[in-house]
Amino acid sequence: MTFKLHNFFRSSSSVRLRAALNLKGLTYEYVPYVLRNGETRTPQFLAMNPAGLVPVLELEDGNYLSQSLAIIEWLEETHPQPPLLPHDPDSRARVRALAYMVACEVHPLNNLRVLGYIGTEFGANEAAQKAWFTHWVETTFDALETMLSVSDDTGAFCYRDTPTLADICLYAQVWNNRRFEIDMSRWPTIEGIFARLDALEPFRMAAPPAQPDAV
């Protein structure tokens, strides 16, 4: 199967999806869009995804999937090996909860369009945008650090010693944090997990600098 990945090198949800595809050993054609130029607001793009957001995964049958976590669950169901979720329901719930803490509590508040809005509507300058960004990272990363550091389920990665959906979301967010040079030493468990993920080729090759449209 050949996929077309409509995405942007720096987009955090694009990093997630690239990591998942790489971990599954799936290849894809890379189609880049420049968000700031409105390239995801064209009629052509909106026909693929009316929300005008990357990433979009174009399937061989012409179907378009959107929302990175929905696509990753689809990959898990259609290409189960290697698994990105544990087998038993309680562990799956734990991994998904860790993933959603990033995907539903941090990233939605810290993406480009929100930073743009607080700049335009509230006059937030670079320092105020950094304070906003940092506040929401710290709020959730403090809780994540606690959840990871106290649990016997935490290993080299968020859940034992094989990367899961939680690691995918965490890895993408830590890359995102670099936008505002967030000091990671406050969260030693997360920092260690990130370093181990970043040593793995499927993650490394999903990171922003490894993409053809990186600037």
Added chain:
Amino acid sequence: MTFKLHNFFRSSSSVRLRAALNLKGLTYEYVPYVLRNGETRTPQFLAMNPAGLVPVLELEDGNYLSQSLAIIEWLEETHPQPPLLPHDPDSRARVRALAYMVACEVHPLNNLRVLGYIGTEFGANEAAQKAWFTHWVETTFDALETMLSVSDDTGAFCYRDTPTLADICLYAQVWNNRRFEIDMSRWPTIEGIFARLDALEPFRMAAPPAQPDAV
């Protein structure tokens, strides 16, 4: 199995989880918390969920699950009937994408702690908070309306004629919209789906006014 549901009547993610439990025919003990009083920031609550967020589902074995969507996936895996996701992967991806549009694009920006932050840090008064809230609802609901209105998969509900995870998220968000009296007539497809959901007892009984802590 007996569940304890740690939650708050008006919380949108609590509405989601109550609807899922009701649709599955599962009973639960209702344990209310007043968010504004800091009742989810106590050592006792943080021991259940270090993020200090409702809802938390306490299982009979003493395990605590957090993050509403992770809990609902757990319910789907452990209590599969009636299903809240379609059977085939492409349809599941569509339903999850619709759900995550609400859960990852609207609700994270419009909950109490974010409204509090823009009030405190950016001096956003009630009118500015309403403009913020409305902006993020409109951004995603416009896309949702398009996705729902153009698709043959849309029926009485978001996906055909049986409620799914997408309806659960939509229903909770429309209730949340009432906080700022958002005019729903802009989205006739969504408005129609909401009305049909609201006529179903599992949804109606999950809504804020039906809860014991409603004020």
